[in-house]
Amino acid sequence: MKSASTHLRLSLFALAALAFSGPAALAQSAAAPNPSTGTSASPTAFTPAPADTIPDNEFGEMVKKGQRIFLHTGEYASDYVGNSLNCVSCHLDAGRRKNASPMWAAYVLYPAYRSKNKHVNTLAERLQGCFQYSMNGKAPPADSETIVALQSYMYWMAKGAPTGVKLDGQGYPRLPEPPQKPDYVRGQQVFEQNCALCHGANGEGQHVNGKMVFPALWGDDSFNWGAGMHSVATAAAFIKANMPLGKGGTLSDQQAWDVAQYMDSHDRPQDPRFKGSLEETRQQHHGGEHDMYGTTVNGKMLGADSTPSGGKLSGQKQSEAS
Structure with a gap:
């Protein structure tokens, strides 16, 4: 048994x-705009070749x-x-x-x-x-x-797709602004009910026999502050269309925005473009309405104490130098 x-x-x-x-x-x-005319055109349907x-x-x-x-x-x-x-x-x-x-x-x-x-x-x-x-x-x-x-x-x-045009299904479908401002507490509730089983109670992901099964959503083993998914708007669009895994589209727009806000309100590795000043990095590369880098959440300024970018590779360099 x-x-x-x-x-x-x-x-x-x-x-x-x-x-x-x-x-x-x-x-x-x-x-999407037609590059030759500047007018809008419907996305073009395309199906990739079978995987086999x-x-x-x-x-x-x-x-x-x-x-x-x-x-x-x-x-x-x-x-x-x-x-x-x-x-x-x-x-x-x-x-x-x-x-x-x-x-x-x-x-x-x-x-x-x-x-x-x-x-x-x-x-x-x-x-x-x-x-x-x-x-x-x-x-x-x-x-x-x-x-x-x-x-x-x-x-x-x-192969066989037209170039320079938007294909149906490209990217993540853009979400409209939510009825209410994205909220950390509501997002935590959505996370606990729909995401923690796979991604871990602390967003650390899950590994089996040393292999990543579900990715870390924040922390040192996740994407860094320069990745597109650090934007709440991008994360919300991905989540709405695809999460929970196998049940994409089941969360409301508000729930997707809220849980994305919660996910991106935790620290992660530093932006590789960081040169010593959090304020300058935010001004040059962040600062959007839905960008949490350099903001204070629960008394912690995100990005101020981030581990250096590079993760495992940085550790390897340090061990090689010692």
């Missing part, structure tokens, strides 16, 4: 598998390598990852699910200007930023096998 702990592990893996299976940037509104149709050739091997990196980032790109998250932690169904920032919809939008760093970014640079911020690590070289493999995986999923 199986033990209770065995049943728990099996149930955790079953829930986590929902993130990797199923059918074929900050969320934008349903209508990766070609059996040299190119297919690179696509499969990109898929492995995407699903098990800390294992296959360990030199660049400083926490226990994987790409699939935010881009569900192996980067295929609509309204969970799917990779096939992102591929066709680059190169593009980004206000975050105020210049035109290539897709390689965009991926480098994901490692630096969401993975709390460091940027792989643009010509590294890691970046080439991930771009190949994205290209394969997007």
